[in-house]
Amino acid sequence: MKVVAFNGSPRKDGNTFMALNIILDELKSExxxxxLFQLGSHQIRGCNACFLCKKTGDGFCVIDSDIVNKSLSAIxxxxxxxxxxxxxxxxxxxxxxxxxxxxxxxxxxGGNKLKRKVAASVAIxxxxxxxxxxHEINNLFLLNQCIIPASKYWNxxxxxxxGEILNDSEGIDIFKTLGSNMAWLLKKLNA
Ligand SMILES: Cc1cc2nc3c(=O)[nH]c(=O)nc-3n(C[C@H](O)[C@H](O)[C@H](O)COP(=O)(O)O)c2cc1C
Numbered sequence: 291m292k293v294v295a296f297n298g299s300p301r302k303d304g305n306t307f308m309a310l311n312i313i314l315d316e317l318k319s320e321x322x323x324x325x326l327f328q329l330g331s332h333q334i335r336g337c338n339a340c341f342l343c344k345k346t347g348d349g350f351c352v353i354d355s356d357i358v359n360k361s362l363s364a365i366x367x368x369x370x371x372x373x374x375x376x377x378x379x380x381x382x383x384x385x386x387x388x389x390x391x392x393x394x395x396x397x398x399x400g401g402n403k404l405k406r407k408v409a410a411s412v413a414i415x416x417x418x419x420x421x422x423x424x425h426e427i428n429n430l431f432l433l434n435q436c437i438i439p440a441s442k443y444w445n446x447x448x449x450x451x452x453g454e455i456l457n458d459s460e461g462i463d464i465f466k467t468l469g470s471n472m473a474w475l476l477k478k479l480n481a
Contacts (some may be wrong), residue, residue, distance in 0.1 A: 295373075302432045314326065317473050320470070325368075350400070361389070362393055365397075370407055372412060373406075375427065376386065377419040381423065408438075410439060437475065439468065
């Protein structure tokens with residue numbers, strides 16, 4: 291079993307990266323393979339609305355010059371996915387939004403390629419807006435028939451400067467619980 295994670299922050303080693311790694315460590319301790327993609331440090335084009343993904347139906351995007359198709363391949367070969375984003379003006383980063391639109395449409399047009407994958411969202415904020423970020427990412431999962439595991443609170447961390455997330459003990463507990471519940475669910479589904 292494998293889970294792929296996407297760091298939607300342009301800060302490669304920031305708080306979102308650290309939060310994702312807390313979840314991935316939990317998954318690894320349960321024997322689940324993991325891989326992390328640095329989505330936010332790439333230039334990602336928005337959806338063209340060309341609808342060629344509907345014509346080809348291959349689950350990939352006609353824009354082949356950025357990280358989206360490579361990410362989609364990794365997701366299709368995995369059992370689960372996690373998308374993490376810092377909160378930017380109460381929303382996901384532009385890279386995550388572009389990824390949601392293109393990945394979401396291509397996967398649906400390709401015959402619902404995300405159907406029943408176990409999927410979780412993670413959001414980091416200095417103060418506010420992170421719950422909305424989780425909702426925005428969850429929209430991708432819900433409209434693609436994913437199965438969303440829960441933790442004991444929204445999957446949010448509170449941090450501003452790089453590394454501050456490590457002081458958020460409640461956040462760390464939420465992420466560890468999420469990783470543990472995700473592993474439990476994956477094992478049940480693949481039993
Ligand atoms: C452009 C920009 C917009 C931001 N908007 C918000 C916001 O709306 N609410 C908030 O609480 N924090 C906001 N922040 C703070 C970040 O969410 C916070 O620093 C977070 O820890 C960054 O995560 P990272 O280290 O993974 O990049 C913003 C930061 C930037 C750069």
